[in-house]
Amino acid sequence: MLNLERLRTLDALARHGSVSGAAGGLHVTTSAVSQQMAKLEREVGQPLLVKNGRGVRLTDAGRLLADHAARIISQVELAQADVEAQRGCAVGELRVGAFPTALRGLFPDALCALRAEHPELRVLTRELEPEESMAAVVRGDLDLAVAIDWYNKRMPVPGELVRADLLDDAADVAVPATHPLADRPAVDLADFADDDWISWNEGQFCYEWLVFTLRGEGIEPRIRHIAEEHQTQLAFVAAGLGVCVTPRLGRGPVPAGVRLLPVREAVRRHIYVVWRADADRRPSIRAAVDALRASGVRHATA
Template sequence: MLNLERLRTLDALARHGSVSGAADGLHVTTSAVSQQMAKLEREVGQPLLAKNGRGVRLTDAGRLLADHAARIISQVELAQADVEARRGCAVGELRIGAFPTAMRGLLPRTLAGLRVEHPRLRPRVREQEPAESMAAVVRGDLDLALAIDWHNKRMPVPAELTRTHLLDDSADIAVPAGHPLAGRAEVSLAELRDEDWISWNEGQFCHEWLVYTLRGAGIEPRIAHIAEEHHTQLAFVEAGLGVCVTPRLGRGPVPAGVRLLPVSDTVRRHVYAVWRTDADRRPSVRAAVEALRGAVAGLRSPGPS
């Protein structure tokens, strides 16, 4: 009988393409991955891995078994969903990934609601960027993820996932209090043509969106500073080092030396939840989505200040 955990290891190797990638995805050591694969090779009686330079590759037998492993893992997910659905209540562990502003703006109220309505459910939350958390849901490392895209640039969702829209989150432009536009009721992107910008990390979806949007408005962006966290960006704005886009969800207090200007071009993000389609019947997933919708309904979207 093939061991399910060893098949999960093989599946992770096939998806990540390396022992280190599989170890990261499974949250184990590379030694643990190698040990599991050695045991699986003994179970099937033939090599599943071959050396490939400094790394490894799957043999023909390894690729064949990896295809079966992916289907088996999906069937296990369906079985878990069916068992949970038959039981009719949300229990056990539910692993959730969320981007930073959703962690602040949505998850506290969501988790508090789940604790009251489903006391036997144990949510476990991890802060991750949307692309990372969606990949983790596909791999089975997470059960549910919160993700975003923008009104003019959509993020592709893997075919294995189901998604549901939660809210549209408006964004403002943050400028220093002494900026010539600081007293305006709203501003257009074209008026910010000559500004230095404070952006997210290069390679992140939101950074790519900012560059794409400014170029679409005929502006070649001058990215002066890179900061991961919104409050760090606002601190740089207060110091007069540039301007930034600041979404309203989870924004919290704004520094006294910053002014927020709505954008006449209507800049907004779409926030949604995703989960594996084969987990659609799990009461725990449904309970979490319902709690998220309740948290959204209780939001009082902050305006600019």
């Protein structure tokens, strides 16, 4: 009989396209992936992988078995969801991904609540950008992902995922205390047409949003500095190196020498959580969503 864990390894190889990618998705070593595949090839009596340059590719038999493995794993997940739903308890392991400010702003309260209310549930968290974590949910590497839309730009959600809204998060413009507009009670983004900007990494959804939004205001942004973390961006602002948009969730202490200016036409992020539709009945999913929503309410009313 075929071993389920080895079928999971084959499925991960088919989805990721490499031994290292499969190892990362399964949270095991590359040697463990190779060992599992060698055992699976002995079980089926024929090669499932062949070398392809520095990597590997599936043989015809490998692709055939990988298709079956995907269906088997999906049925196992449905069975797990049904058993959990019948028992009515949030138990087992739940793998969650979230972007940095959501992880910092929502998860400490949410995880403490889950630990108190569902002691048999083990939550594993990973810090990932929304695009990465959503793709990981589609692949089956994560159970939940926290993602964002901006008020004027949506992130595509794959059709096989279910979405639940958590909260709306306002953002301000951070400027040096010496900036000519630092004492304004409110500003428009167009007020900063001549400023240098500090932004997220190029290619990320938030970077694309910033460029899209400023161009919509008639501004061709001068992005001089790239920094992943909001605290790093604020440190650059404090040094007088530019301005940035800074959301409130998970922002933390603001350095001396920085002024936060509300935007007249509110700049907001819509924060939500997604999971696979075939896991919709799992009590652990529902418990985590409820805990994240409660944490979002506490943040919004703080």
